[in-house]
Amino acid sequence: xxxxxxxxxxxxxxxxxxxxxxxxxxxxxxxxxxxxxxxxxxxxxxxxxxxxxxxxxxxxxxxxxxxxxxxxxxxxxxxxxxxxxxxxxxxxxxxxxxxxxxxxxxxxxxxxxxxxxxxxxxxxxxxxxxxxxxxxxxxxxxxxxxxxxxxxxxxxxxxxxxxxxxxxxxxxxxxxxxxxxxxxxxxxxxxxxxxxxxxxxxxxxxxxxxxxxxxxxxxxxxxxxxxxxxxxxxxxxxxxxxxxxxxxxxxxxxxxxxxxxxxxxx
Amino acid sequence: xxxxxxxxxxxxxxxxxxxxxxxxxxxxxxxxxxxxxxxxxxxxxxxxxxxxxxxxxxxxxxxxxxxxxxxxxxxxxxxxxxxxxxxxxxxxxxxxxxxxxxxxxxxxxxxxxxxxxxxxxxxxxxxxxxxxxxxxxxxxxxxxxxxxxxxxxxxxxxxxxxxxxxxxxxxxxxxxxxxxxxxxxxxxxxxxxxxxxxxxxxxxxxxxxxxxxxxxxxxxxxxxxxxxxxxxxxxxxxxxxxxxxxxxxxxxxxxxxxxxxxxxxxxxxxxxxxxxxx
Numbered sequence: 001x002x003x004x005x006x007x008x009x010x011x012x013x014x015x016x017x018x019x020x021x022x023x024x025x026x027x028x029x030x031x032x033x034x035x036x037x038x039x040x041x042x043x044x045x046x047x048x049x050x051x052x053x054x055x056x057x058x059x060x061x062x063x064x065x066x067x068x069x070x071x072x073x074x075x076x077x078x079x080x081x082x083x084x085x086x087x088x089x090x091x092x093x094x095x096x097x098x099x100x101x102x103x104x105x106x107x108x109x110x111x112x113x114x115x116x117x118x119x120x121x122x123x124x125x126x127x128x129x130x131x132x133x134x135x136x137x138x139x140x141x142x143x144x145x146x147x148x149x150x151x152x153x154x155x156x157x158x159x160x161x162x163x164x165x166x167x168x169x170x171x172x173x174x175x176x177x178x179x180x181x182x183x184x185x186x187x188x189x190x191x192x193x194x195x196x197x198x199x200x201x202x203x204x205x206x207x208x209x210x211x212x213x214x215x216x217x218x219x220x221x222x223x224x225x226x227x228x229x230x231x232x233x234x235x236x237x238x239x240x241x242x243x244x245x246x247x248x249x250x251x252x253x254x255x256x257x258x259x260x261x262x263x264x265x266x
Numbered sequence: 267x268x269x270x271x272x273x274x275x276x277x278x279x280x281x282x283x284x285x286x287x288x289x290x291x292x293x294x295x296x297x298x299x300x301x302x303x304x305x306x307x308x309x310x311x312x313x314x315x316x317x318x319x320x321x322x323x324x325x326x327x328x329x330x331x332x333x334x335x336x337x338x339x340x341x342x343x344x345x346x347x348x349x350x351x352x353x354x355x356x357x358x359x360x361x362x363x364x365x366x367x368x369x370x371x372x373x374x375x376x377x378x379x380x381x382x383x384x385x386x387x388x389x390x391x392x393x394x395x396x397x398x399x400x401x402x403x404x405x406x407x408x409x410x411x412x413x414x415x416x417x418x419x420x421x422x423x424x425x426x427x428x429x430x431x432x433x434x435x436x437x438x439x440x441x442x443x444x445x446x447x448x449x450x451x452x453x454x455x456x457x458x459x460x461x462x463x464x465x466x467x468x469x470x471x472x473x474x475x476x477x478x479x480x481x482x483x484x485x486x487x488x489x490x491x492x493x494x495x496x497x498x499x500x501x502x503x504x505x506x507x508x509x510x511x512x513x514x515x516x517x518x519x520x521x522x523x524x525x526x527x528x529x530x531x532x533x534x535x536x537x538x539x540x541x542x543x544x
Contacts, residue, residue: 050385075387084378090308102300103386105293147382 002061003028003155003187004049009058011044011211018044020211021058026155026187031178033202034191037241041211042191043083046159049189050080063154076104079148083159083191086144089133093124093143096132097150104151114150122146122176138169142176149180156181158190162197170194174201195234205233209241297388301396305403316404320411323359327351327412328419334479342481345510348421353505354478356412356433357440357498360405361472364441366465367401368448371539372458384540391536394449398532401445402438409437424511432508432517439524440501446531453538478502497527 004026011019019041026032034042047053048060051071060067062074087096097115106114119128122142132140141161148156161177162170178201181188192198198205199219207215207222215222222236309316327348335347342350374380383393413430416423423429448465455461473479475489476498482490493499504520506512 050381052381052385072387075385078385080382080385082378082381084376084381086378086382088304088379090311091304095304095307099300099304100382100386102296103383103388105296105387144382 001028002026003030003063004032004189005059005061006045006049007059007061009045009048009060010056011041011048011053012056018211019048019055022208022211022213024206024213024216026189027203028187029181029185030203031181031188031190031201033198033205034189034208035193035195035198035205035237036191036208037193039210040208040241042208043159044211046080046157046189046191050078050157051075076151077154079145079151079153079156079186081141081144081148081156081158081161083163085140087132087135087140087147089131092129092131093119093135094128096143097128097147100147101150106150118146118149119143121149121180123172136169137165138172141165141169141173145173145177145180149184152184152186154186156186156188158188160191160193162192162194170197177201195232195237199233207237207240214240294389294392297392298396298399301383301393302399302403305397305400309404309407313407316407316411319363320359320408320415322362323355323408323412324415326358327355327416327421330479331355344512346422349423349510350481350506351479352416352421352423353433353502353509354476356409356437356505357476357478357502358473359408359412360437360440360501361444361498362469363405363408364398364401364444365448365469365472366462367397367404367445368450368452368465369458369461370397371449371452372455372461389536390540391532394446394532394535394539395442397449398442398445398528399438401448402441405441406434406438409434423509429508429511433505436501436504436508436517436521436524439521439528440498443497443501443524443527443531446528446535449535450531450538453535453541472496472498476502477506497524500524500527 002025006025007023009019009022010017018039022041022045024032034045036042044053045060048055049062049067051067051074054068063077065073065077067074088099091099094115097119098111101111101115116125116128119125122145124139124142124146127135127139132143135143145156145158145161156177158177162173165173174197177188180186190202202219204216204218205222206213217225219233223231223233226236226239228235331348331351335341337347341347371380374383384390413433417425451464451468452461455464475492476496477493478498482493482499485493500520500523504517504524507517507520
């Protein structure tokens with residue numbers, strides 16, 4: 001069963017068409033990587049799926065629920081980590097988690113054990129009562145993922161979750177994500193620029209450029225399509241996307257957000 | 267691109283929960299409380315902000331009030347001028363805290379905090395009300411400090427538990443009202459600079475075109491009309507009735523005006539806030 005269905009989706013910002021008829025799906029329990037250069041339309045698709053943005057046309061479903069017509073039900077099914085840092089630095093890790101536990105309606109008696117369990121799974125047990133402004137970049141990302149997991153979502157949507165992190169912190173985030181995915185059987189849709197990360201952690205990848213889906217396959221299948229035997233996913237990605245350069249897309253806002261996120265993660 | 271088949275809808279047991287009005291109300295209150303609690307934690311960690319911000323209302327009271335208490339036209343028949351402006355100074359400190367609280371909406375949008383809150387399966391009005399109540403937490407801390415100083419300098423007020431408690435409730439309602447107005451402004455502007463400019467533009471007219479510093483009856487008629495369209499007037503009026511015993515039987519009318527204002531601006535902000543965040 002498909003956990004996420006995106007069907008002929010079109011997203012426009014004024015005259016700019018950010019997503020031009022994209023279609024793909026995420027199967028139940030699958031990790032799908034959405035790859036593409038800046039301005040490819042990845043974040044726009046994620047924002048449609050989390051009900052932040054209404055598409056111009058097309059359809060997007062989460063576990064069979066339409067994100068436009070049934071937004072409230074969709075919000076109960078998803079966990080979301082945006083590209084920008086969303087943890088509140090003026091609160092402790094536990095206070096951040098408590099806010100989200102209450103927003104997602106966790107019962108009073110199950111709140112504390114659930115927060116303790118989720119923070120422990122993300123390796124944050126020793127920092128629960130530390131202010132988030134004193135966390136490292138990797139710890140902040142793990143806290144955000146922990147907050148997104150509190151409601152036991154069916155689908156986890158991560159927009160550049162490892163942007164600005166060093167390799168060790170990136171690996172730490174993915175180790176925890178894979179452990180959670182295995183134990184809870186949830187589906188994950190992740191956007192990333194890091195090809196190596198996608199190759200190691202995604203069951204399948206969708207390559208986008210200029211708002212269009214260029215390829216959808218497992219990393220191994222994509223590599224096999226390359227001319228060279230030793231081609232990496234990055235080689236395949238560059239070959240697929242170089243014809244339709246997105247350098248002029250994305251704009252100041254996206255570039256600014258990425259830089260701010262990188263700066264805050266140190 | 268291969269066609270994709272929609273999956274069968276999942277069984278959503280939360281619909282059953284929604285059917286219960288009591289559960290829905292409890293959930294609404296929980297979200298309001300959770301949003302306000304965030305501000306409580308911030309105030310708890312940085313109490314000096316409350317102390318430094320209390321300097322301005324105390325200057326109004328102790329310097330401005332002491333000076334103008336010698337003007338015969340301003341002196342009310344039954345109270346000292348300083349006692350007369352205590353409710354106005356309390357309302358002013360609430361206004362100044364609350365009217366700039368909306369800047370957090372712009373910060374949170376830029377930082378990404380707001381996007382995650384908006385995608386939670388909760389009523390947007392509960393988020394707005396909770397954020398506004400958070401401003402109320404900050405305002406109440408400041409009002410309490412002003413009242414302590416007023417007691418220390420022995421300005422004569424109606425010091426009963428009921429009147430002080432009532433004054434705190436009215437201050438809280440005033441903070442929620444002006445904070446929700448502030449959130450509406452924050453959702454209408456593009457930048458923090460615009461927000462600060464607009465906030466400063468409306469703060470002083472709200473303060474001076476009210477009954478905070480002088481009785482309405484000495485104002486020119488056009489200003490009297492403006493005064494009654496100003497929500498700050500109802501807050502000051504309710505505080506004056508409670509703290510000075512000036513017609514306490516009519517305090518519920520003033521409170522009703524504040525509650526009506528809250529309902530209107532929270533409803534507007536609940537529609538505009540998600541657009542600003544998205």
